[in-house]
Amino acid sequence: MGRGVSSRQMLHAGPDGTTHETPLLSVSFHVPQEPSDTVKTGGAIFVDRDGVLNRFGSMKSANDVDRLAEPGAVESLVRLMKTTKLPVYVVTNQQGANKTGGRAKAEVALDRLAELIVANGGKFAAILYCPNRHFTPVPSGTVNGFKPGGGMFLEAAGQHNLDLSKSYMVGDSVKDMVAAKKAHPDIQTVLVKTGKAGQDDHLPHPPEAWEDNINTAVDWIIAQEAKLS
Template sequence: MRKVIFLDRDGTINIEKSYLHKWEDFEFEKNAIEGLKKLKKLGYEFIVVTNQSGIGRGYYTEDDLIALNNEMMKKLKEYGIEILECFYCPHHKEKGIGKYKVDCDCRKPSPGMLLEGIKKYNVDINNSYMIGDKKGDLEAGEKAGLKSILVLTGYGKNTVKDIEDNYLIANDLLDVTNLVK
């Protein structure tokens, strides 16, 4: 079984930018690469799970997102960091358009993307984590049976006021390495 860290993308791996979908606008969060390198040395593999309602709202396409994720994975690979897969939810039950206007089980805080990753990659949930900057990330991790860690990057500094004490908190992905075993 695999030890995996499930990662939210926007605000966790990269700097939060409204409906980011172009590689030229992508910037890694402070200490993200260093943190991922250290987590890899601790034996973790990585899966990205990201809500992308911008697709459902018609702001950009699934192809735009896939191209951006592929560039991110290519850049991370240059640092020796491999992402097993990037799962994404394009849906939004109120603001989605057409086929994207659905109440799905993949949009965080629902655990659908995580459960799919757990099954597909034979993840050891007792030794794996969900890391993100929003309450929905933490709740999705909890619903999937994972320990969840809030990072204070992205929306994390605002989120910290609204979460229960049962979640671990780290300044950024490098600081996460002090909380995992």
């Protein structure tokens, strides 16, 4: 099996009437353990969806995205994009996408999320989702896209020449923290106290930050980046 990555371009009408494209990448199978070794363009910010951008439940429809969104999450993400100028990616496990009709359902919700960001003046660099049913053993030399596998991070890094050592991951579960560190040990992890709040498993190492929610996680990342400039 090759990289097994498929993508489509989503077109969105922005507030100014122009169209915006957000690549939606399905990281279905396994990706090489190392991202591309060409010159890196810089760091990125990765954000989990369920439990981070929505505090409760799972976004299974466009309506769910509007109904369940964590207050301020969309505005905070746009602020993050504009202030840091770093590309922002959603990395989300979507087991349901493997069911009949599940892919379309998953994509409708992700599409709506991208649309809300555009409507608020931002844009995701890409949304990556992994429809694997569970975390299965993978061939030597590859990693699974399904978190706690690091494949979605490596896929984004390989496609966009990202420097993972200068990147961040915001998540609510131990799986998010482990996946990021597997992709690169220097990714700075931010665990939020919404959703699973890191209670789903034993944390093998403390996150670099433990924040109340996505809004304060964004504040923390902006402060970290400000120290570098």
